[in-house]
Amino acid sequence: SLSLEPGFVKAALNRAELFVDHMDRPEEGQAICDRLLKRPLELIDAADAYFIKAKAALTLGDLRTALAMSEKAIGLASDRPEFIALRGGILFEQGNYRKALAELDRAVRLAPEDPDTHYRRGLTLEKLDRDDEARKAFADASRIDAEHYPPPMEISSEDFERVAEEAEGVRLALVVFAGEAFIALPLTHDRDAVLTYLRALDSGTVSVRGSELA
Numbered sequence: 001s002l003s004l005e006p007g008f009v010k011a012a013l014n015r016a017e018l019f020v021d022h023m024d025r026p027e028e029g030q031a032i033c034d035r036l037l038k039r040p041l042e043l044i045d046a047a048d049a050y051f052i053k054a055k056a057a058l059t060l061g062d063l064r065t066a067l068a069m070s071e072k073a074i075g076l077a078s079d080r081p082e083f084i085a086l087r088g089g090i091l092f093e094q095g096n097y098r099k100a101l102a103e104l105d106r107a108v109r110l111a112p113e114d115p116d117t118h119y120r121r122g123l124t125l126e127k128l129d130r131d132d133e134a135r136k137a138f139a140d141a142s143r144i145d146a147e148h149y150p151p152p153m154e155i156s157s158e159d160f161e162r163v164a165e166e167a168e169g170v171r172l173a174l175v176v177f178a179g180e181a182f183i184a185l186p187l188t189h190d191r192d193a194v195l196t197y198l199r200a201l202d203s204g205t206v207s208v209r210g211s212e213l214a
Contacts, residue, residue, distance in 0.1 A: 009045050012036055016052050026056035047076035051083055058090055066090045081111035089120055097127045115145040157198060164194050174198060 012032055019029035033049040033056075041049070054069035070087040077083060088103030104121040111117060122137030141149040164172055172194045174185040185197045 009036060009041065013045065013048050013052065020052055020056045020059060026059040030056040043076050047073045047080070047083070050076070051086065054086055054090070058093070063090055063094050067094070079110065081107045081114065081117070084110065085114070085117045085120065092120065092124055097124050100124045101128065113144055115141040115149050118144065119149055160198060161195055164191050167191065
């Protein structure tokens with residue numbers, strides 16, 4: 001019985017999380033958790049199983065199930081910041097940005113050195129047009145883990161124009177992004193066309209907003 005072998009339960013949970021987080025096999029992770037939840041489990045193990053099921057459902061795009069599973073996990077372990085941050089991420093994907101921010105704020109208070117939570121919080125603040133706060137959240141993520149959350153590289157339009165003018169014989173393209181990206185100009189040798197498009201850019205070019213136009 002798994003209830004008599006807690007070490008095996010932990011190993012099974014680790015395997016399920018590996019399938020979901022690193023092997024792109026969320027269905028298999030869900031199946032392991034479903035089998036475990038049919039057995040008597042310690043509360044902490046049951047909470048972890050629901051958490052993994054929530055991540056798997058989110059990966060599969062089933063936001064309703066993901067939210068329900070995350071709430072079950074939080075119901076069993078209400079002070080786990082990773083559970084709360086996940087619920088915030090699910091609410092974000094549902095477009096409920098104010099509730100998402102409330103969850104992520106709470107997660108940051110519980111785990112102030114988790115870069116991913118700061119980053120998710122920055123994305124949410126962008127959606128709420130709170131750009132200065134979003135930049136600070138991204139900066140906090142970069143401060144904690146610059147390798148995985150590097151600060152954005154910035155170049156002025158004047159510097160870009162200079163590079164474009166000097167790029168003889170090189171094809172250039174212009175991709176514009178803020179909240180989303182699109183190709184403004186495909187690869188071309190026509191430097192004048194690139195400069196014309198560049199000079200025409202403004203904050204209305206991209207319909208989905210972000211903290212920066214780039």
